[in-house]
Amino acid sequence: MKFKNLLITSLCAVLIILQSCNNPTASGSKGTSSNKQITATDSRGKIISLPHEAMRIVVLYNALVDDVYMLQAGDKIAGIPQQVYEMEDTYSFLSRLDSRIRNKSIPTPTFGGQSGNAESIVGLKPDLVLTFSTDEDNISQLENLGIPVFTFSSLNDEKILEELKNVGKLLGKQKRAEEITGYVSSEVKKMRASRETSPKKIYYAWSKGRIMSTSGKGSLIDMAITLSGAQNACPVPVEAPNISAETMYKWNPDLIILWNSKLSDVYSLKELAALPAVKNKQVFVMSPSFPYDPHTVKFMLFAKQLRHWCMPEYTQEMLDEDVKEAFEVMYGKKGLI
Structure with missing residues (x-):
């Protein structure tokens, strides 16, 4: 009986080991989901970590909507501020990039002004929300609900470039972000060197x-x-x-x-x-x-x-x-x- 129990225990151990070797989430194995984690640091110095690039994003400020379209990630947008539709020049330009903007079919989870409706945002099932660091109430509510929030500050030129590169990582658009920021950095350098x-x-x-x-x-x-x-x-x-x-x-x-x-x-x-x-x-x-x-x-x-x-x-x-x-x-x- 002891031998039989030992044999069963040994077989179970072997099965566990084999399963671990074939399990893509096992620690130390190649191609693990943990290796696919995407991280970026936002304006608060907080590290935002996603299991994969963001596929559904809600953007709570007009300028940040613009950033997403510059990164050519407009197809990932699930919600925008109402002001995008109300500001004539913004609406006119973005309509040329996205038929959903033109048709005003992207949801606007806001009460008006820049005040976000947390319940409406959650209902859009985003895997990432973009907002400014001053939007403290929304940030706190959404993070308490387990929704990752990446914040911007736009304090100066260096911060603007850094924040665009970091959000580019989360959206799977790091190369685009590098192209944009590299060009702008070069232009700024020329302007500062100009007499x-x-x-x-x-x-x-x-x-x-x-x-x-x-x-x-x-x-x-x-x-x-x-x-x-x-x-x-x-x-x-x-x-x-x-x-x-x-x-x-x-x-x-x-x-x-x-x-x-x-x-x-x-x-x-x-x-x-x-x-x-x-x-x-x-x-x-x-x-x-x-x-x-x-x-x-x-x-x-x-x-x-x-x-x-x-x-x-x-x-x-x-x-x-x-x-x-x-x-x-x-x-x-x-x-x-």
Whole structure:
């Protein structure tokens, strides 16, 4: 009986060993699923790990939707912000890349504004959600539900490039990400090495008519202004200071740049009527805004548009040619703009 029990035990052990050798998930075996794990670090410094490249993603901010289409991963999108359909220039351009955008058939799991509906997001069964690091409530809710969230910060040029490369890994588009970031890095290097500089000071006003809200030293906009070769009129090292008309006169910018605002938002302000930039009609609207979104790698084009406004020698024709070339590289297609 003892011999029989020993024989049975030995046979079981052999079967377990054989099964382990043939099991693709066994530790140490080649081609294991653990070897297929894809990892990338997001803006929080958190390592996001997926068992395979993301196949269904929900994107909660417009700029990040743009990033996904640049990576040629639009087919993976399962949900987008409602604003993609509402912003005319964004909708018009992305409609040319995806018939689902054109037909407005991609779900929009948002309440309106940038507020995401966690229940609706979960219902779309994403294996990855893309959002900004400031979207703390959604991040916490979704991660508590076991949904991986990759966050962006877009703090500066280095972060934008790094974050695009990292999300490219998770989407199985690492080569595309390298192509885009390599090109943008090269263009930025040329701009910084250029002797084209201007003593002009630029005041940047926030969107939706918030003329007395600007971007200070160390901000993303400050980086783009500096890259253009001009100077940020705001000397305050604060991300988003609110100022008075008296402060505007004290800073005395040469140009005022508007984003998603109207010229009348400035020209109708009686308290700014005597400001030299206003009197000299040196107020410009970054419109259409889509080609110059500074929260994406197009911060480089934002800076080039500023350079054109500050330096007449960098002509409209030169800017148009640069934008055309950049779009061909960024989206991997010709004739988009």
